[in-house]
Amino acid sequence: MRWDFITWLHEHRSEIEASGLAVVQDLPAYVVRPADECLSCWSSLVDVLLMDQARTPVEGVRQWAAREMQERGATPSELLTITEALSRTIHDLVPPKVDAARINGCVNALGSALAHYFAERVERLAVEKSQLEALYEIARELAASLDLSRMLHRTLAEVVSAISAEMGALFLVDRETREVIPETVINWDGGDMAAATLPSAWQMGQAEPLLVLNDLPAEQPEAWVQPLLTPSMRSLMAAPLVANGEFIGLLAVASCRRGVFDSNCVRLFRAILSQIATSIGNAEVYRLITEQAQELGRLLRHQQEESTKSQAILTSIGDGVVVNNAEGRTILVNPAAERILDKSAEELDGQDYQGLFSVFNTEGRQEAIAAMEVLLNAPPADLPKAFKMTLEFERRIVYAHLSPVLTQRGDFLGVVTILRDVTKEVEADRTKSEFVSTVSHELRTPMTAIKGYADLLHAGAVGPINEEQERFLSIIQHNADRLTALINDLLDISRVETGRARFDPRPVQVGDVIADVVNALAGQAKAKQQKLTYEVVGGLSDLMGDRDRLNQVLTNLVGNAIRYTPKGGEIEVRAYPVEGAVRVDVRDTGIGISSDDLGCIFERFYRASHPMVQEASGSGLGLAIAKMFVEMHGGRVWVESEEGKGSTFTILLPLPVHKEQESLRLPPRLIARTRTVLVVEDEPDIAKLIKIQLENGGYQVCSLGNGPAVVPWVEDKKPDLIMLDLLLPDMSGLDILRALKSNLVTADIPVIVMTIVPDDGVAWNLGIVDYLTKPVPTADLLRSVEKALTWQGRVLIVDDDEDTVGLLSAAMRQIGFTPLVAANGYEALAMTRRHRPDLIILDLRLPGMDGYEAVTHLKRDGVTQTIPIIAISAHAVNVDQERKRLVALGAASFLPKPFSIGELLDEIESALKPAPRPTSS
Ligand code: ADP
Numbered sequence: 001m002r003w004d005f006i007t008w009l010h011e012h013r014s015e016i017e018a019s020g021l022a023v024v025q026d027l028p029a030y031v032v033r034p035a036d037e038c039l040s041c042w043s044s045l046v047d048v049l050l051m052d053q054a055r056t057p058v059e060g061v062r063q064w065a066a067r068e069m070q071e072r073g074a075t076p077s078e079l080l081t082i083t084e085a086l087s088r089t090i091h092d093l094v095p096p097k098v099d100a101a102r103i104n105g106c107v108n109a110l111g112s113a114l115a116h117y118f119a120e121r122v123e124r125l126a127v128e129k130s131q132l133e134a135l136y137e138i139a140r141e142l143a144a145s146l147d148l149s150r151m152l153h154r155t156l157a158e159v160v161s162a163i164s165a166e167m168g169a170l171f172l173v174d175r176e177t178r179e180v181i182p183e184t185v186i187n188w189d190g191g192d193m194a195a196a197t198l199p200s201a202w203q204m205g206q207a208e209p210l211l212v213l214n215d216l217p218a219e220q221p222e223a224w225v226q227p228l229l230t231p232s233m234r235s236l237m238a239a240p241l242v243a244n245g246e247f248i249g250l251l252a253v254a255s256c257r258r259g260v261f262d263s264n265c266v267r268l269f270r271a272i273l274s275q276i277a278t279s280i281g282n283a284e285v286y287r288l289i290t291e292q293a294q295e296l297g298r299l300l301r302h303q304q305e306e307s308t309k310s311q312a313i314l315t316s317i318g319d320g321v322v323v324n325n326a327e328g329r330t331i332l333v334n335p336a337a338e339r340i341l342d343k344s345a346e347e348l349d350g351q352d353y354q355g356l357f358s359v360f361n362t363e364g365r366q367e368a369i370a371a372m373e374v375l376l377n378a379p380p381a382d383l384p385k386a387f388k389m390t391l392e393f394e395r396r397i398v399y400a401h402l403s404p405v406l407t408q409r410g411d412f413l414g415v416v417t418i419l420r421d422v423t424k425e426v427e428a429d430r431t432k433s434e435f436v437s438t439v440s441h442e443l444r445t446p447m448t449a450i451k452g453y454a455d456l457l458h459a460g461a462v463g464p465i466n467e468e469q470e471r472f473l474s475i476i477q478h479n480a481d482r483l484t485a486l487i488n489d490l491l492d493i494s495r496v497e498t499g500r501a502r503f504d505p506r507p508v509q510v511g512d513v514i515a516d517v518v519n520a521l522a523g524q525a526k527a528k529q530q531k532l533t534y535e536v537v538g539g540l541s542d543l544m545g546d547r548d549r550l551n552q553v554l555t556n557l558v559g560n561a562i563r564y565t566p567k568g569g570e571i572e573v574r575a576y577p578v579e580g581a582v583r584v585d586v587r588d589t590g591i592g593i594s595s596d597d598l599g600c601i602f603e604r605f606y607r608a609s610h611p612m613v614q615e616a617s618g619s620g621l622g623l624a625i626a627k628m629f630v631e632m633h634g635g636r637v638w639v640e641s642e643e644g645k646g647s648t649f650t651i652l653l654p655l656p657v658h659k660e661q662e663s664l665r666l667p668p669r670l671i672a673r674t675r676t677v678l679v680v681e682d683e684p685d686i687a688k689l690i691k692i693q694l695e696n697g698g699y700q701v702c703s704l705g706n707g708p709a710v711v712p713w714v715e716d717k718k719p720d721l722i723m724l725d726l727l728l729p730d731m732s733g734l735d736i737l738r739a740l741k742s743n744l745v746t747a748d749i750p751v752i753v754m755t756i757v758p759d760d761g762v763a764w765n766l767g768i769v770d771y772l773t774k775p776v777p778t779a780d781l782l783r784s785v786e787k788a789l790t791w792q793g794r795v796l797i798v799d800d801d802e803d804t805v806g807l808l809s810a811a812m813r814q815i816g817f818t819p820l821v822a823a824n825g826y827e828a829l830a831m832t833r834r835h836r837p838d839l840i841i842l843d844l845r846l847p848g849m850d851g852y853e854a855v856t857h858l859k860r861d862g863v864t865q866t867i868p869i870i871a872i873s874a875h876a877v878n879v880d881q882e883r884k885r886l887v888a889l890g891a892a893s894f895l896p897k898p899f900s901i902g903e904l905l906d907e908i909e910s911a912l913k914p915a916p917r918p919t920s921s
Helices: 005-011 011-024 036-048 058-072 076-092 099-144 149-160 224-230 263-316 336-342 364-377 422-456 468-499 510-526 547-563 611-615 622-632 660-664 684-696 708-715 733-743 764-767 778-789 803-814 825-835 851-860 879-889 903-912
Strands: 167-173 179-186 212-214 237-244 246-255 318-324 332-333 387-393 396-406 413-423 506-508 532-538 542-547 569-577 581-588 636-642 646-654 676-680 700-704 721-724 750-755 771-775 791-797 817-822 840-845 869-873 893-896
Touching: 005 036, 005 413, 011 036, 011 076, 011 149, 036 058, 036 076, 036 099, 058 076, 058 099, 076 099, 099 263, 099 364, 099 646, 149 167, 149 179, 149 246, 212 700, 224 237, 237 263, 246 263, 318 336, 318 387, 332 336, 336 413, 364 387, 364 396, 364 879, 396 422, 413 636, 422 468, 468 622, 468 660, 506 510, 506 547, 510 532, 510 547, 510 569, 510 817, 542 547, 542 646, 547 569, 547 581, 547 622, 547 646, 611 721, 622 636, 622 646, 660 879, 676 684, 676 708, 684 700, 708 721, 721 733, 721 778, 733 750, 733 764, 750 778, 771 778, 791 803, 791 825, 803 903, 817 825, 817 893, 825 840, 825 851, 840 851, 851 869, 869 903, 879 893, 893 903
Parallel strands: 532 569, 676 700, 676 721, 721 750, 750 771, 791 817, 791 840, 840 869, 869 893
Antiparallel strands: 167 179, 167 246, 212 237, 237 246, 318 332, 318 413, 387 396, 396 413, 506 542, 569 581, 581 646, 636 646
16 A cells, blocks of 8 residues: 555654644744634644645645744744754654655645745745835925925925836916916826816815726726826826815826736825925915015115004104093103103103103193093094193193094004103293284384374474365375374284283174264265165163274274175174173175185185275275184174175173172072972952963962062062952052062063053063063963963084984973074084073984083083083983083083983983072162
C-alpha cells in the first residue's frame, strides 16, 4: 500500500499538535495568550495542510496569516517561525522510510504561500506609501500658498501624477454666471459648463457619487459628461468639490488608457478632493478676511483723517465749544471754551453741567443750567431746538447757544454749547453809540449858531435882504433843520442803545396825543390838499407812557403818511380800545410799500427806492426810533400796505394792570356746580316768577327786595350773577350798580339789568353785561344769564390739535370761562399780551416756537409773567421730572395727556388759588 501523507497527518495530528504547541507559546505575540489560542493558531495551520490536495493551500495560508496578524498581532517573522516549526515537526515524525520529497511539496507550499502573501503585502504597502506621499505632497502644496490659482495648478499636477493619469482639470463655479469654468488644466482641452447641467446631488453640495469611467467610449456616458470628453480619452474620473456644504467646482482626471482608475485611485482621488475643497474654502475665507481687513483699514484711516480734521477745526475755531453727554457730563472742550470758562480741559472733562457755568454771575448761570436741564430731560419728541442767552462775569459778556446733539436717526446724544465772547463787540458798540452821542451833542452847538444867525439874517435883523439872498437863506435854514432833525434822531438811537433814554411813564390819554400831533401836522397836510382826520373811539383808558415819546412816534407815522401820500390823498388816524391795550391805526392812501421793502422799513437808514421817497428828505431813522419807543412801552408796531394803494401803520400799547386790583380780583369761578343768582326785585310776585324761571333753568336763586342790603349781601355771599331792577323803593338801582362796580370785591360779578325803564345807556357805562326790558320771555332770560356767566374769566388754550381745542373750549365754557385759542407759540405770546387771560393752558408740542420756549418768554415778560400756565403734553416720559422742569420754568403745573376734565379742573383750581382772597372793607 502506498504511504499517504494526508492519512498519516490525520493519524498523527494530536502528536504534531502536542509537540508544536510549545513553539507557538514561546513566541512574543503568543506568550501572553491562553493555551487554547496558541493551540488554535497551530492546529489551524495543520488544517491548511489537511485541505483538499487538489487545491493549493495558498489561499488557506493567506487567510491564516491575515487572521493571526490582525487578531493576535503576530509579526511576519513569528508566522514564518511557526510554519518552519511545523515543517520540522512533520519531518521529525515522518518514518525514515518515507521519501522526503513526498512531503516536501506540501510542507514547502506553506512557506512559499506565506512568502508570496508577504510579498504582495509589501507591494500593496509600497503603493499606499507612494499614494500617501502624493497626498502629503498635495497637502503641502495646498498649505504652502494662499495664492489660489498657483496653488491649484501645482496641486493638479501632483494629482495627475499620483493617479497616473495624463490629463487633469479643475473647474470652479462663477458665482455670478453659475458657469463651471476651468480654473487650471493639464493636457486638457475642455470648455465651460453650466452648473445647472451637472448631477443635482453635486449641485446640492453632496460629495458623492464619483464619476468613474474606465472604458470610453464604450460606456456611453450621460449627456452632461460630453463637454469633458476628448476623442483620445479612455478613462475618466470626476467628482464635485464641496466646501462648507456648498458646491464650488469640479475635479477631473483622465487617461488615454483603459481601466486606469482602480479602487486605489478612487480612494486617493477622494482624499485629494476633500483636501482641495477645504483649501479653496480656506482661501476664500482668507480672501474675504483680507478684503474686510483692507476695507476696515481704509475706513479707519478715513475716520482718523476725519477726526484729525474735526479736531483741528475744533481747536482753531474762535468760539468755545463744549459737548455734554446725555447724562450731562462734559465730554469735549475746545481751547476757546477753556479760555472763556477760565478752566482747563482736564478740570472740565467728566464734570457735571452744574459746574460748567460756574464762572458766570448767578442770573446767567441759573438760566444756562435751566436750559441744560430742559434739553437733557425733554422727551425726544419734545426736544426744544435751542436756547440762546447772554452770560456775564466780571466785565466780560458771552453769548451762549445750547442745542441738542442728535444722530441722523434722531437719537439724543447730548448737548452742544457754543460760547462766543462778545465783550469786545459790545464794548465797540457802546463806544460807537457814545461816539455818536458825543458828536451829535457837539454838532448841536454850531448848528444852533448857524440856524440862529440864518434866522436873524432872514428876519432882516442886520438890514434888508434881496430876493435871492432870501432864497439862499431859506435853503440854509431848511438844511439846518434837516441836519438838526438828523442829529436828534441819532441822539435818540444812541440814548436807547446806551440805556440812557429818558422814559418817564405817567398816565397819558392817547387821544390827546393824537389831537396834538394832528393839529401840529395839519398845515403840512393842508399844503398838499390832503384830508387829515382822526377819531378816538369810546372812552380810552389812560396809558402809562411817556407823552413826549408817544408824540414823537405818532408824529413820525403821521408825518410819513403825509409825505408819502400824493396831493389830495387821505390820512386817517383812529384810536380804539382792544382787550388790555389801545390800538392806533394810521392809514393813508399813499404810494404804499412794495413787498420787498416791507420787511426792511423798520431798519435803520432804510428808505424805499420809490421816486417819491427819494425826492423827500429823510434819514430812514424815524421808524427805527418809533419801534424802539413803542417797545419801551411794552407795545408793538407793524405795517400793512399795498403798493400804489396805501399803508396802515398800527401801534398797540398795553394798558396798565393795577397790582392791587389784580390781587383783589375775584378768581374766576370754575365749579361745575349749581350757580347762584341774586335777584334784586322789590315786587314779590315778579321776584317769585324770575326765581321759578331761573330755578327751572338749573340755577340757585336768592332774592333781595331791599336796596341798601344788596352790596353787603353780595360781599358776603358772592353770588355768580346779579339780576338788578333799577326801580327800587328805597334806593336807585343805578346807585346800587355804581356801588357794586366800585367795590373791588364785587366789581367782577356780572350784573344784568332787568327793568321796565327804557335803556338810556347809563347802566352800560357802569359795566353791566345785559339790559333786559320786562316782560322777558323765559328763553331770553336764560340765554342772557348763560351768556353773562360765561364771561367770568378768559382762558387761553394753546394747542394746534383741533379736537383738543374743541374739547377744552367746551369744558372751559361749561365752567364759566371764555376760551381764546392760539395755535402756536408766537400767537400765544401775542394773544396773551393783548387779552391778558386769567389762565393759559399750553400744549408743549407746538409748531414753530414750542411750549417750553413760549413758557420761558411768557414768564420773562413783565406784562404776562403773573398769568398762571398749565402745561399739557402727550409726550411726557417721566411725568414728575417733566412737572419739575416746567415748574422751574415758571409754569403753575403740568398735566400729562390724556386727562379727565375733573383732573383739569383740579389743576385750574390750584393754579388760580394763590390769588389772595379779598377782604371786605
Ligand atoms: P424816512 O421817512 O426819513 O425815510 P422812516 O424810518 O420814517 O424814514 O421811514 C423809512 C421808509 O419807510 C421810508 O423811507 C419809506 O420808504 C417807507 N415809509 C414809511 N412810511 C411810509 C408810508 N406811510 N407810505 C409809504 N412808505 C413809507
